Amino acid sequence: MLKEERFRFILDRLVHDQKVYLAGLSTLLNVSEDTVRRDIKELAEQGLLKSVRGGAVPHSPGPHHFKDRILHDTEQKQIIAKKALDFLKDGQVVIFDGGTSAVLVAQLLPKDMHLTVVTNSFPVATLLEEHEHVEVLFAGGRLLKNSFVTIGNDTIQFLKKFRADICLLGICSIHAELGVTGPDFEESEVKRVMIESSKEIIALATVEKLETAEAYYVCPTDRLSVIITDQPAEDESFKVYTELGIKMA
Amino acid sequence: MLKEERFRFILDRLVHDQKVYLAGLSTLLNVSEDTVRRDIKELAEQGLLKSVRGGAVPHSPGPHHFKDRILHDTEQKQIIAKKALDFLKDGQVVIFDGGTSAVLVAQLLPKDMHLTVVTNSFPVATLLEEHEHVEVLFAGGRLLKNSFVTIGNDTIQFLKKFRADICLLGICSIHAELGVTGPDFEESEVKRVMIESSKEIIALATVEKLETAEAYYVCPTDRLSVIITDQPAEDESFKVYTELGIKMA
DNA sequence: ATATAATTTGCAATATTGTGCAATGTTAAT
DNA sequence: ATTAACATTGCACAATATTGCAAATTATAT
Numbered sequence: 299m300l301k302e303e304r305f306r307f308i309l310d311r312l313v314h315d316q317k318v319y320l321a322g323l324s325t326l327l328n329v330s331e332d333t334v335r336r337d338i339k340e341l342a343e344q345g346l347l348k349s350v351r352g353g354a355v356p357h358s359p360g361p362h363h364f365k366d367r368i369l370h371d372t373e374q375k376q377i378i379a380k381k382a383l384d385f386l387k388d389g390q391v392v393i394f395d396g397g398t399s400a401v402l403v404a405q406l407l408p409k410d411m412h413l414t415v416v417t418n419s420f421p422v423a424t425l426l427e428e429h430e431h432v433e434v435l436f437a438g439g440r441l442l443k444n445s446f447v448t449i450g451n452d453t454i455q456f457l458k459k460f461r462a463d464i465c466l467l468g469i470c471s472i473h474a475e476l477g478v479t480g481p482d483f484e485e486s487e488v489k490r491v492m493i494e495s496s497k498e499i500i501a502l503a504t505v506e507k508l509e510t511a512e513a514y515y516v517c518p519t520d521r522l523s524v525i526i527t528d529q530p531a532e533d534e535s536f537k538v539y540t541e542l543g544i545k546m547a
Numbered sequence: 548m549l550k551e552e553r554f555r556f557i558l559d560r561l562v563h564d565q566k567v568y569l570a571g572l573s574t575l576l577n578v579s580e581d582t583v584r585r586d587i588k589e590l591a592e593q594g595l596l597k598s599v600r601g602g603a604v605p606h607s608p609g610p611h612h613f614k615d616r617i618l619h620d621t622e623q624k625q626i627i628a629k630k631a632l633d634f635l636k637d638g639q640v641v642i643f644d645g646g647t648s649a650v651l652v653a654q655l656l657p658k659d660m661h662l663t664v665v666t667n668s669f670p671v672a673t674l675l676e677e678h679e680h681v682e683v684l685f686a687g688g689r690l691l692k693n694s695f696v697t698i699g700n701d702t703i704q705f706l707k708k709f710r711a712d713i714c715l716l717g718i719c720s721i722h723a724e725l726g727v728t729g730p731d732f733e734e735s736e737v738k739r740v741m742i743e744s745s746k747e748i749i750a751l752a753t754v755e756k757l758e759t760a761e762a763y764y765v766c767p768t769d770r771l772s773v774i775i776t777d778q779p780a781e782d783e784s785f786k787v788y789t790e791l792g793i794k795m796a
Numbered sequence: 797a798t799a800t801a802a803t804t805t806g807c808a809a810t811a812t813t814g815t816g817c818a819a820t821g822t823t824a825a826t
Numbered sequence: 827a828t829t830a831a832c833a834t835t836g837c838a839c840a841a842t843a844t845t846g847c848a849a850a851t852t853a854t855a856t
Contacts, residue, residue: 351549352550353549355549355552405594424669427695430692438684438701440683440684441682441683441685448685456701
């Protein structure tokens with residue numbers, strides 16, 4: 299039996315049953331479990347399924363959905379988030395932007411901290427709901443699908459009312475000359491207002507965001523007070539950021 | 548059985564029942580409670596649910612108070628919620644208030660409905676996020692602890708911008724002469740504005756709310772277009788409502 | 797065709813992970 | 827305070843994974 303035949307068989311069964319077992323496939327296909335294991339491994343590498351202990355399940359829907367995104371590179375972001383906590387002091391007014399990085403910060407925020415938090419992110423607001431000493435001011439507006447944030451003019455007008463001490467800004471792309479940029483026009487607009495409304499900007503960026511650019515401009519790099527990233531500088535381009543007073547985890 | 552299967556099962560049950568118990572899952576899945584505990588812990592780490600003593604609850608739209616209330620008289624409210632759906636038509640602008648009743652309506656809303664929804668309720672907004680044809684406009688403001696709604700002047704100003712077709716109003720207390728009342732001043736204020744901004748008011752009230760009163764006035768009973776409740780009239784006081792054109796599930 | 801290289805497969809030894817059990821802490825309710 | 831329910835920890839055992847390797851198969855070049 300051809301390898302491709304097994305592949306097809308496995309994938310068919312997967313859509314039908316939503317799961318396959320190593321043992322079962324082994325007998326059905328008349329090959330050893332090792333072979334099935336290797337097949338599954340190969341299919342997993344192609345992103346066609348998800349290999350799990352004892353078998354496989356359909357690949358979870360792409361990282362377009364928030365819930366999946368938040369799982370994505372959690373370790374890196376968690377490191378960053380933990381570092382970001384050092385910049386928050388009791389009594390401050392803090393703007394949390396809508397990205398996944400900011401959510402992780404909210405997740406790690408000590409329960410006894412006293413803050414006023416302004417945000418347009420549902421996950422952030424929900425997480426902080428349980429913090430007794432955190433007052434949450436939520437920016438209304440149109441709900442952006444698959445992102446759990448509000449956007450639009452209402453959101454912007456709300457944010458303009460504040461003069462925050464700090465803004466936690468999740469970074470999509472950052473580039474020495476092109477500055478901070480993002481892939482969505484309206485989200486970028488909101489970020490821009492958040493920045494205008496804050497004295498200090500703490501940028502949260504995993505290392506792969508550095509020296510990349512997207513379509514919509516947010517702000518110049520020198521508007522950022524601190525860039526927190528998860529890896530030390532290795533290449534030349536990184537110097538730009540260290541000169542700005544970069545902090546690393 | 549694969550671990551992933553258990554995960555699926557747990558998450559599915561969670562969206563359906565809004566809660567899962569260790570003991571129940573243990574027998575249903577034929578594994579020890581320890582294993583279920585570990586599963587829940589792992590899912591919690593991924594932010595997919597919230598681990599609580601004795602089981603788990605959904606992570607996003609669910610606080611404790613909320614949960615307790617939802618657990619309490621779910622059947623009654625579910626009946627009411629289902630009935631409320633009959634009043635919603637494609638293309639309408641609908642205000643969802645922050646109560647648990649409205650949340651259940653959001654939960655039951657068909658995925659293919661076309662609506663513009665205005666709300667100050669996190670659970671409602673989160674639930675409707677997945678509805679492709681529902682535009683959600685969220686009222687910003689101060690987050691009220693333990694309720695997952697926004698309140699305050701910002702919320703009110705936002706709501707005043709609309710002229711909705713229908714308002715789904717969760718009722719705390721309703722009384723023939725005293726009208727609709729609630730236990731929280733600011734929430735009642737918000738409800739008042741929601742009513743002002745809507746042509747029709749659909750009141751959702753379990754039967755034990757009838758003929759009771761609280762401290763803060765919301766509106767007179769005759770401002771309500773329909774009162775949906777879960778039991779047929781048995782006592783005299785109920786007549787009042789039937790005369791107003793009451794609908795029953 | 798035949799030899800050779802490359803790939804695939806199964807097997808065994810070893811490592812890793814998942815599971816249940818029991819002992820020990822915690823928490824919540826009375 | 828006492829008790830019962832639940833959580834946590836450490837541990838042993840079983841299920842599953844990984845790795846290296848040799849035999850079998852397939853492809854490729856001559």
